[in-house]
Amino acid sequence: QVQLVESGGGLVQAGGSLRLSCAASRRTFTSYTKGWFRQAPGKEREFVAAISRSGSSTYYADSVKGRFIISRDNAKNTVYLQMNSLKPEDTAVYYCAATRANSVTTKATQYDYWGQGTQVTVSS
Secondary structure, X not given: OOOEEEEOOEEEEOOOOEEEEEXXXXXXXXXXXXXXXXXXXXXXXEEEEEXXXXXXXXXXXXXXXXXXXXXXEHHHOEEEEEEOOOOHHHOEEEEEEEEOOOOOOOOHHHOOEEOOOEEEEEEO
16 A cells, blocks of 8 residues: 655745645655646546656646656655646646556556645636
């Protein structure tokens, strides 16, 4: 069992930045591909970004490409999502997830573990 705990959400003005963190409970953190998803009110959960086990491969949704950066520190069992140039449409609850998949994946159904989510609100 892997427990994931997100932090770093909050209220920010459009154009601002936030960095989300996701800490994992197990030392086998490096065995999992990690991803970030988000869900806005009344909308389905959508993929944001993913990073491979080693951190050498990343993938982004088109809506955040060039603005968000996913990274991981395996020594600290933590994955990060640096969010820059935030827009009101980025407002959502952001979830960290982990999968045993060998490569990055955008499909929520392929992720085995999920955090509780952290709220990000971008004001115009």
